Amino acid sequence: MSKSIKELERIAVQIRIDILKMLSEADSGHTGGSLSAADILTALYFSKMRHDPNNPNWNERDIFVLSKGHAAPALYAVLGKSGYFSTDNFSRLRKLGSILRGHPVRGITPGVDVSTGSLGQGLSQANGIALASKIDNKKKRIYVMLGDGEVQEGQVWEAAMTAAHYKIDNLCAILDNNGLQIDGHVNDVMSVDPLPEKWKAFGWNVIEIDGHKFEEILSSLDKAEEITGKPTMIIAHTIKGKGVSFMEGKVKYHGVAPTQDELEKALKELR
Amino acid sequence: MTIKLGTREVYGNILAELGEENKDIIVLDADLSGSTRTSEFARKFPDRFFNMGVAEQDMMGTAAGLAIGDKIPFASTFAIFATGRAWEQIRQSICLPNLNVKIVASHGGITVGEDGGSHHCIEDIALMRVLPNMTVIVPGDGYETEAVVRTVTDYKGPVYIRTSREKFPVIYSGDCGFEIGKAKIHHIGKDVTIIAYGLMLHKALDAAKNLRKEGIDAGVINSSTIKPLDKETILEAARVSGALVTAEEHSIINGLGSAVAEILAENNPIPMKRVGIRDRFGMSGKSKELLEHYGLTERDIIKAVRDVMSMKKGSCQSRITPITNQKLSIKGRKLQDSSRFTAEIAEKIQK
Structure with missing residues (x-):
């Protein structure tokens, strides 16, 4: 499934367009953090991960856990585009009876393995999936994406200890380090720095990358796979609202959907 | 022994x-x-x-x-x-x-x-x-x-x-069986039935035995599944006994007692009493002392049985005092004050 960087960049533009359109149609949801995660999700689903959209329950598939569940639109965009379900569903985001709920729910959306939305819980679940895979001697890789505001949750650090203690090396976490959370700058709300040192101190292999450069994303995911005896944390420096000039680095767009005007402006920029 | x-x-x-x-x-x-x-x-x-x-x-x-x-x-x-x-x-x-x-x-x-x-x-x-x-x-x-x-x-x-x-x-011997959502009926009493789980089950059985000596036919149901509750069995006991007592080592709020009360209130509102911890935290002590202190003994179950049976015999006349217009108007004035405050906030937000 290896695609060229150019192809991935082209897909990522389409993913951003889908994210913005579905959020605008839903008239609520989390724009900024969906856009900051878009490139990493594109790299995972269209290049790195072994998965089969026609067989969502394939036993040997790699697993992705969106611990920062509010970026659901980004996950739905890549799942829909991969073929897990019809992209017609995009316009039904957050609507009654839709398979695309406000936050991911296992059993409701094809391709979603883990229910998230309440922050801080995805890493523990990823650990559990990875341990089960190890017990069964499966080769699958487990990916989990966390937000930087999310690591303020104590459970994240409990899970960080577990992953290192049990040498869960089939696990690769990615931190979407966009620097903003709903109440403001992460380090104004509750400082989380220094992130690399913290994860290293917890016994993790740490890689820092630009989370919008496909070469860096892909090479870090490859490097993580070579590490044995410890889990890997990829700290991805990202920009909240990435791809839409007037949303980039703006706290305002954390939990707000684009208006019709904003959507048109944004689409013009992206196309 | x-x-x-x-x-x-x-x-x-x-x-x-x-x-x-x-x-x-x-x-x-x-x-x-x-x-x-x-x-x-x-x-x-x-x-x-x-x-x-x-x-x-x-x-x-x-x-x-x-x-x-x-x-x-x-x-x-x-x-x-x-x-x-x-x-x-x-x-x-x-x-x-x-x-x-x-x-x-x-x-x-x-x-x-x-x-x-x-x-x-x-x-x-x-x-x-x-x-x-x-x-x-x-x-x-x-x-x-x-x-x-x-x-x-x-x-x-x-x-x-x-x-x-x-x-x-030990109450049962050998393979007593268990099915999720199925209560174990020891006996459904003509006068009252006690529904219990866990540690309180053997106390309920002892209480029933002693009540029988006084001529009170008290049944016992082991509701080891609290959810899903065996509604059918509880309603059958309610129909036959006409009064129920629940006994549990838990707060009286939202435990088995509440679950049984919910079923009765919606289907057959007969008298019932709950034995449980009455909205308090625990404290240090020996288990036996604590069970006595918090009202979780065979004696407490017997008292609840007597109380519920007196309710059963009593008339169904409502003892609720109607709220007078005067009381309502006092409440109404307070409500107006607080609603005015909310209205002000609402106005500010709209601006």
Whole structure:
């Protein structure tokens, strides 16, 4: 499934367009953090991960856990585009009876393995999936994406200890380090720095990358796979609202959907 | 002589035995494996046992992940830490996706004894019963514990089981059987029926025996499944007995008593009384002393039976004093004041 960087960049533009359109149609949801995660999700689903959209329950598939569940639109965009379900569903985001709920729910959306939305819980679940895979001697890789505001949750650090203690090396976490959370700058709300040192101190292999450069994303995911005896944390420096000039680095767009005007402006920029 | 058996001991032993035949069973504990008795499984199957340290939230999440990976995780710690500390993890990571996780928590109730209020879990049934998809079970003795653990291993979905620190008398012998959602009817009384679970079951049986000597026909039902509650059996008891008493080592708020009251209120509102802890925290003491202090003895059940029977005989006339217009108008004035304040805020927001 290896695609060229150019192809991935082209897909990522389409993913951003889908994210913005579905959020605008839903008239609520989390724009900024969906856009900051878009490139990493594109790299995972269209290049790195072994998965089969026609067989969502394939036993040997790699697993992705969106611990920062509010970026659901980004996950739905890549799942829909991969073929897990019809992209017609995009316009039904957050609507009654839709398979695309406000936050991911296992059993409701094809391709979603883990229910998230309440922050801080995805890493523990990823650990559990990875341990089960190890017990069964499966080769699958487990990916989990966390937000930087999310690591303020104590459970994240409990899970960080577990992953290192049990040498869960089939696990690769990615931190979407966009620097903003709903109440403001992460380090104004509750400082989380220094992130690399913290994860290293917890016994993790740490890689820092630009989370919008496909070469860096892909090479870090490859490097993580070579590490044995410890889990890997990829700290991805990202920009909240990435791809839409007037949303980039703006706290305002954390939990707000684009208006019709904003959507048109944004689409013009992206196309 | 009465034989006493600890439900946690039985749990630990059966789990270690089930681990032989069922390789999908994975056990997690949060640094209390000696107390919850998962230590026996840990000794026999170190590769399928994960000590998560003092981190109950992470333990529940990891258990959820193992269930996603098609394992049958049993997660154990003390009841208060399982259901209190990690409640939202159970809700989000286990119950919402309806995952096959078994939470078996020891040290439920006040018979934890000397450790005191911080460790007395008198809210676990309430906290677990409110969660959609969750099954809630408290076995009535050692034998039933074995039947429960065997049954839930084959059942797919979230289950909460409470075991106790205290050993209590054996009621059943051999294979007593257990079916989720089916109460064990010992007897349905003509005068009253007592519905109990766990430690209170043998007290209910003793109370019924003594009441019979006075000519009161008191029945006993073991409602070891608190959710889903055996509605059919409870309504049958209500119909025959005309009065019910519930007895539980739990807060009277949102435990078995509340669950029975809900069914009665909606279907057949007959008199009932609840024996339980009356909205208080526990404190240090010996288990026996605590049971007496908090009103969880055979004597308390008998008193509840007498009270409920007097309600049964009494007339159905309403004793509620109607609210006078004057009282209403006083309340109305206050309401107006507070609504004016809200209106001001609303106005500000609109601007």
